[in-house]
Structure formats: C-alpha cells, structure tokens
Amino acid sequence: MILDTPMPSKFTPLPPELLQTHPALSLLRLAALSAGPDGRLDDETLELMFTQVATGALVGMVAADAWPELVRGLMGQVPSNMFRTLYACGALTEVLPDVAAVFGVPQIADDPPQVDIGQHLLCVLDEAARCGAPLPVRFAAMAMHVGKSDSPPEHLPIHYRHVERGQPRIEAMCERFGISADCRELALLALVECERVHRVSEIRAGPVAAMLERLGAFDRPQHFTQLMTLCACDYRAYPRRTTHDYPKASLLDIALKACAAIDEAGLSADGLQEARAAAIAIAFGSERWSNSQA
Structure with a gap:
C-alpha cells in the first residue's frame, strides 16, 4: 500500500485554468502540484480525481503532452507525493505501468533484510529532491528498477537478469514520452551500474579503473557526477542511513584523483588502463588486479 499516511483535511480547489485543458492533463497537473510546497491533496479532490479516472479521463492521453506534468512533479519538493496521488486516484497504473508494477515487490536490504521496491523508490526520489538533483x-531513480517487477518468485528478493528485462522497458518509456537523451542515458547506465557501485571494493583496483571508464568519469564528468548523486540517494534511502555519507563516493573519488595524476602522453589504451589500475592500487594500498568485475 503506497498511501501510508492520511491526507490533509484542507480542501484544495481545482484551478479553473486546468479545467479548460484535456482532463488527463488537468489530473496530472494536480498530482504534480501535490509534490510542491502545498503538499498532498485532500480527500475531496482525490475523490474527484478518482471519478475522473474511472470515467475515462486518461483515455486518449498523449504521452508526450503528459510528460511536462510528470516532470513538474518529479522536480517538486516532495516527488513521492505525486506518485501517492496518482496511486490514490487509480492513475499510476495507466500513466506509468512499469513503475506501478514494482510496488509490493521485495528487494534485499541490510536492516531490515527486505524493502518494498516501490516504497524505496519514493524515498530515493525524495532524497534526490532534498539534495537538489x-x-x-530523478528520472533514473524512477526508472532503474522496472526490470524487477516480474522477477521469478522463487528467486525473490534477488532479481536475476533484471537488467535484460529493464533495458527495453526504459527505452520504451523514453520513446513513449519523448524523454530527453540525457535522462535516457543516465537511466540505462544506472540500471546496469548502480548496484555495482554499491559493491565496489578497495581490494579490487583493476576493476575499479575499468568501472570509472564505464561510468564516464574520464570523458563525461557530469554524467559520472549525476550517477554518483543517484547512487548516494539510493544508499541514503534505505532505513537508518538518511544522515550517512555514501562511502563508495569517497572510495571512487580517491581512485579518480589517483588517475588524474597520471602522465598519459604516449600511452596506448591498454597501457593507460594498466597505469590507472596501478595508481589506484597505490592509492588504495591494495592488489592491482582482480579477476572479478567491480
């Protein structure tokens, strides 16, 4: 169940200008506004929205027109409120079915040993908002778990091959809504790499060098920074970690600084990778190579 706290009793009137647009966009605008400073919508407004959805307000919705409203909510102060609102009025499964499908699906954690992926997703989004991501x-936080909704039940809370299932779903979502390339690329990168970043170890210098290259640390620093922001938000979204620093960010920062000191002149691609691994090993005080992938 997504709605775990009561709605405020204050009535939130429907803005007149919204009533003049397509009903679906009016509904999505209200959901997006609930992520803003005025907070969640009241029961009367939610009931009206529920009636709109039940009577076909979302039929014929053009996804590309809906995306700006979803962006409004994602960029709000409390993005989770938009998703709670969409769930409460029955719209989440119609607007974002792949995202809706992860609610109620367990995922392994530390303490407690399992979390609901959907609830965790909401916490990640709110953490991303708190740090101004x-x-x-924020889109990657919303999308990177979509391959876990139909993991074989006998394997839960482990999600084998979720990357293979998630990639076409993220690509289809981006195509449907007309989502920008930078959002798409980061979501696909997070799908593959976020859990690897969480597992990175200082005793595996060679794979760390390879990871930094895959993450764009050397040639796409903004992309790398955004992924590390997402990983930190994902880490702090787990119970009892809200105020913690993300230890893997510090580890990769040490590795990146070690690589920055390398004189790359005259080095082949393999030679550069070897030099990076050696520099990281010295910085970590660890073995240079490992057969396992970071």
Missing part, C-alpha cells in the same frame, strides 16, 4: 537523476 537534476531531472536525469
């Missing part, structure tokens, strides 16, 4: 980070 840009849209690509």
